[in-house]
Amino acid sequence: MGLQASGKSTFYRERFAETHEHVSKDLFRHNKNRGRRQAQLVEAALSSGRSVVVDNTNPTPEDRVPLIEHAREHGARPVAYYFESETRDSRERNRGREGRARVPDVAIYATAKKLVPPSRSEGFEEVYRVRISEREGFEVLL
Template identity: 55%
Template sequence: MELVLFIGLQGSGKSSFYRERFAATHVHVSKDLWPNARKREARQRRLIDEALARGESVVVDNTNPRLEDRAPLIAIGRERGARVVGYAFESDLEACLARNAGRVGRARVEDKAILITRHHLRWPSYAEGFAALFQVRLTPEGGFLVNSWGTP
């Protein structure tokens, strides 16, 4: 059982990566699924905890840019005995803005949201409690290149 945290800008390919690599095996938790809900943080934590309590693996598909965003999620995973894994989505700001511009409806966020996330973005480290870290990049063909972040 594992808890997977995605870390990266909006438009960096996180949700597509989930669909390609994890949809068949992991519960999908994303605040984007309930954009108008109150207490989204509490709801997210509850859903993660409930899935892990059932023995299900979970992917948290949000930007998770700051250590403060990730710490409570990592704590839940560790309390439930899950292997905590991080995937850092390295991407070009202009490319993320361009992909976002092509989105429609609620999938599109204001450009300033991407700029704010970029300002807050801190790359993960093993010191946070991750068992494994990976770097993800979009390829020109639209696929994903995944590399190990390094060793703990």
């Protein structure tokens, strides 16, 4: 979870693409009920014993409740990666994206307004903080 253009999809490709399925609302952006579609895909992966990364902003605890529940139901470990990014930095990186990948600035502000960082009290077994470091790459802190 984290603001738009905070590095979530890049991090997935670098760290998890080989081992985890990818569920992202960007991959079914025309679906009317994206929450339900996301849940179906997560359930499908976990039902067949595959690990899964949910790559979305998921800004509020309410957004995350069903995800944690799916994990518990299937005996999987829910782990959070929270992408720390200032609105200004997200806007700047967003400006560098092209085509459909670029989102309107207003979407970044809307997410920032309701963003609540994840915590273990929600049911996550681990919560990592991820930052884009100066020398490119990512910094991951527990």
